[in-house]
Amino acid sequence: MMDLLVNKWIPDHENTEDAGVRMRYGILSGAVGIACNTILFLGKLIAGLLSGSIAIMADAFNNLSDVGSSVVTLIGFKLSGQKADADHPFGHGRIEYVAGLIVSVLIILVGFELARDSFVKILHPETTQFSLVILIILFVSILIKGYMYLYNQSFAKKLSSVALASTAKDSRNDMISTGAVLLSQMIGTMTGLRLDGWCGIAVAAFILVSGISSLKDTANPLLGEEPDPELVDKIEHTVMSYHNILGMHDLIIHDYGPGRRMMSLHAEVPADMTLVEAHALADRIELHLLKEYGISTVIHVDPHEVNDPATRLVQEKVGEFLSELSPDILFHDLRIVTERNHLKVMFDVNVPFGFALSDEEIVDNLKERLQQLDVSCRPLIHVDHYNKT
Ligand SMILES: [Zn+2]
Ligand SMILES: [Zn+2]
Ligand SMILES: [Zn+2]
Numbered sequence: 535m536m537d538l539l540v541n542k543w544i545p546d547h548e549n550t551e552d553a554g555v556r557m558r559y560g561i562l563s564g565a566v567g568i569a570c571n572t573i574l575f576l577g578k579l580i581a582g583l584l585s586g587s588i589a590i591m592a593d594a595f596n597n598l599s600d601v602g603s604s605v606v607t608l609i610g611f612k613l614s615g616q617k618a619d620a621d622h623p624f625g626h627g628r629i630e631y632v633a634g635l636i637v638s639v640l641i642i643l644v645g646f647e648l649a650r651d652s653f654v655k656i657l658h659p660e661t662t663q664f665s666l667v668i669l670i671i672l673f674v675s676i677l678i679k680g681y682m683y684l685y686n687q688s689f690a691k692k693l694s695s696v697a698l699a700s701t702a703k704d705s706r707n708d709m710i711s712t713g714a715v716l717l718s719q720m721i722g723t724m725t726g727l728r729l730d731g732w733c734g735i736a737v738a739a740f741i742l743v744s745g746i747s748s749l750k751d752t753a754n755p756l757l758g759e760e761p762d763p764e765l766v767d768k769i770e771h772t773v774m775s776y777h778n779i780l781g782m783h784d785l786i787i788h789d790y791g792p793g794r795r796m797m798s799l800h801a802e803v804p805a806d807m808t809l810v811e812a813h814a815l816a817d818r819i820e821l822h823l824l825k826e827y828g829i830s831t832v833i834h835v836d837p838h839e840v841n842d843p844a845t846r847l848v849q850e851k852v853g854e855f856l857s858e859l860s861p862d863i864l865f866h867d868l869r870i871v872t873e874r875n876h877l878k879v880m881f882d883v884n885v886p887f888g889f890a891l892s893d894e895e896i897v898d899n900l901k902e903r904l905q906q907l908d909v910s911c912r913p914l915i916h917v918d919h920y921n922k923t
Contacts, residue, residue: 536685539566559689563698564604570682571600574675581671587662588655589715589733590672592648596711596741597675599641600704603748606633607697634752641745645738652734659728664719672716679709704744711740760921761787765827769799772826773819778803780838783866783884784918787829795829802866805837836867845870848879848904855903859896862886862922876910883915886922893917 544558578594581587686702689695718733766785773782781802788796801819803812816833823831839845849868856863868881885896897915904911 536566556693556695559693560695560697561608563686563689563701564608566685567604567682567701568601568608570678571597571604574678575601577671577675581668584665585663585668585719586660587715587719587730587734588648588652589718589730589737590668592652592734592737592741593712593715595644595648596708596737599637599644599741599745600708602637602640603634606637609633631752631756634748635756638745638749638752642742642749645742645745648741649735649738652731652738655731655734657731659731661728662719662722662730664723668719669716672712672719676709676712676716679705679712683709707740711737755789758789761785769797769823769827772822773799773801776815776819778807778815779819780804780840781866783864783882784834796831797823797829798832798834800834800836800866802836802838805839806841807837837869839869842870851904851907852879852881852900855900856883859891859899860889862889863896864920873912876912877908878912878914879904880914881916882918884918884920887919 539562540559543562544555546555549555574597575594578590578597582591582594683702683705686698686705690698690702715733715737718729721727722729765787769785770782773779779801783800783802785799786797790796801816803815807815812835816835820831820833823829839849845868848870852865852868856865862885864884865881866884868879871878871880883896883900885891885893889896891899897917900915901913904913
């Protein structure tokens with residue numbers, strides 16, 4: 535049946551690299567998933583009401599939570615595709631994260647509610663009614679989930695899509711969960727053991743775990759997470775490959791949703807470069823980064839003194855002092871200015887998050903040592919923090 539839908543709905547379905555084709559696969563999987571899970575939810579809801587079993591009810595809501603996730607994914611596909619407009623110059627990609635956040639919270643609430651009800655059932659067990667109808671409903675629902683597992687798995691392979699692979703994995707887990715519920719009902723009926731509440735707790739825990747993990751997935755990009763270190767490495771490599779780029783620092787990547795990232799970075803160029811030259815170089819690198827990584831970039835140019843002997847000397851000394859403190863402390867943007875009777879030394883240091891010394895201690899240490907070197911020295915030190923990976 536799925537092949538029929540694929541043929542009908544995705545005319546160019548062999549062209550799996552194409553963004554439009556991939557989107558249609560995603561929408562097809564999501565839509566069929568919503569239909570199947572809604573049927574499963576209603577079927578199990580009836581079975582749960584008939585039997586009075588909390589475990590079957592929990593399993594029903596597990597399927598309802600899948601409906602919620604699929605709806606979010608579909609909304610995400612639609613809205614993320616919407617072009618940026620005057621009010622939202624960064625596009626609408628983050629809507630997917632916000633919708634995902636809301637659904638995750640709902641799933642967690644449902645999980646709590648079911649865990650509480652199950653706990654009550656453990657304290658005050660009631661006999662559940664098991665019948666052939668319920669057995670058939672549960673058995674058919676395992677088959678439906680098996681079918682969902684198979685088509686999502688085959689789509690995931692075809693598209694090498696992580697999202698579809700995780701949907702497939704979820705279907706497989708649901709088969710196990712429903713299987714366990716079915717088994718506990720049968721054992722309970724045969725032996726008279728009151729397993730229902732315990733089984734309900736297990737399913738509720740399952741729902742909670744999946745809710746929390748999807749909460750993490752959606753909350754992190756919203757809060758702004760540390761960029762992928764591998765990507766940072768590649769970007770650094772690209773920037774440093776240019777002649778006249780002496781160093782780079784303060785790379786920041788902003789994520790406005792899948793495929794919409796912007797970044798800024800500081801690039802050090804020789805101080806004797808003209809503004810026109812430095813600008814041309816920055817423009818060339820910005821274009822290169824956009825083409826290679828699809829990230830639009832703003833490059834801030836920092837002059838790096840290479841010829842002035844006084845600056846070179848201070849650079850060397852600061853480097854020495856810092857390497858004595860810790861090889862993890864880096865510095866950049868060092869400039870010196872002679873003002874009347876004193877020497878202004880300005881630079882930034884980058885300290886890893888959670889470093890043993892406080893910012894003040896580091897600054898005081900450096901100031902003291904620079905002034906030992908030259909009493910007229912007036913250091914102006916700015917401290918930044920970075921994630922050591
Ligand atoms: Zn800088
Ligand atoms: Zn420009
Ligand atoms: Zn600067």
